[in-house]
Amino acid sequence: xxxxxxxxxxxxxxxxxxxxxxAFAALYQRHKDAxxxxxxxYAGSAALAADVTQEAFVFFMTRPGQYDPARGTLAAWxxxxxxxxxxxxxxxxxxxxxxxxLADDAAPREEHIERDTPLEKLLRDEAAEEVRRALMxxxxxxxxxxxxxxxxxxxxxxxxxxxxxxxxxVRSRLSRARAQLAQRLLPGRQGRGEGSKExxx
Numbered sequence: 001x002x003x004x005x006x007x008x009x010x011x012x013x014x015x016x017x018x019x020x021x022x023a024f025a026a027l028y029q030r031h032k033d034a035x036x037x038x039x040x041x042y043a044g045s046a047a048l049a050a051d052v053t054q055e056a057f058v059f060f061m062t063r064p065g066q067y068d069p070a071r072g073t074l075a076a077w078x079x080x081x082x083x084x085x086x087x088x089x090x091x092x093x094x095x096x097x098x099x100x101x102l103a104d105d106a107a108p109r110e111e112h113i114e115r116d117t118p119l120e121k122l123l124r125d126e127a128a129e130e131v132r133r134a135l136m137x138x139x140x141x142x143x144x145x146x147x148x149x150x151x152x153x154x155x156x157x158x159x160x161x162x163x164x165x166x167x168x169x170v171r172s173r174l175s176r177a178r179a180q181l182a183q184r185l186l187p188g189r190q191g192r193g194e195g196s197k198e199x200x201x
Contacts, residue, residue, distance in 0.1 A: 010069060017064050028057055031075055035082045038152045042086030044136060052089060056082040072161035076154060080162040083144070134184035142177035145170050150178075 009030070015023035035056055040049035059081055060067070067077045135143060141163075148159040149170070156170045163170070 006069070006073065009074060013064065013067070013069075013074065016061075024061055027060075027074070031078050032057070034075060034152060035078050038079050038147060039082045039086045041135065041147045041151055042083060043089050044132065048086070048089050052082055052086045055085050059085075073158060076158035076161040079148065079152060079154060079158070083148075083162060087140070130185060131181075134181055137184060138177060138180055142173055142180060145173045146177040146181065149174055 009027070012023045012026050016027065032053060036049055036053045039052035039056070040046065043049045043052055056078060060078060067074060071077075135146065138146065144163050145159055148154045148162055149156065154162070156167045156174075159170045160167045165173075
């Protein structure tokens with residue numbers, strides 16, 4: 001979640017733009033775990049998540065002017081960069097790999113993840129593999145809001161910023177995403193027809 005007072009972070013950003021490496025390092029430390037968690041959920045692989053995290057911060061370091069504070073928080077902007085990179089990686093892997101294989105390569109690197117986060121709880125749950133598969137099977141626009149709001153703990157406003165939609169659409173998609181994920185996790189996929197019908201609404 002973003003800090004209540006954004007001024008210290010904007011001060012660090014200004015110092016970073018002047019070439020101060022310590023300012024970039026401070027911002028990296030603030031946001032690396034959240035970016036990695038999000039990348040892991042999109043990429044489905046610890047190695048790819050690490051690559052995406054690195055690419056996102058290289059992009060930030062080389063193009064800090066791309067971030068506009070007037071449009072939202074730095075946390076949401078970084079998550080948006082990571083989301084786009086991870087989806088690109090995932091699309092390339094999906095073209096070359098059976099989706100079943102993606103879920104089999106999803107063990108996280110614990111050193112990148114803070115303890116007791118929603119993601120860690122999800123990944124250590126005995127049904128984690130099934131949850132990952134169900135998550136990746138959702139339509140991208142539903143998967144987006146579920147990952148951003150439920151698993152990366154962004155606010156509705158930040159998720160709206162990342163996805164380029166309004167808050168009402170975030171709420172609507174999140175409600176449908178929760179329902180579809182729950183439907184996919186039902187034993188025996190009972191009521192599958194209902195879930196399929198909702199997916200096209």
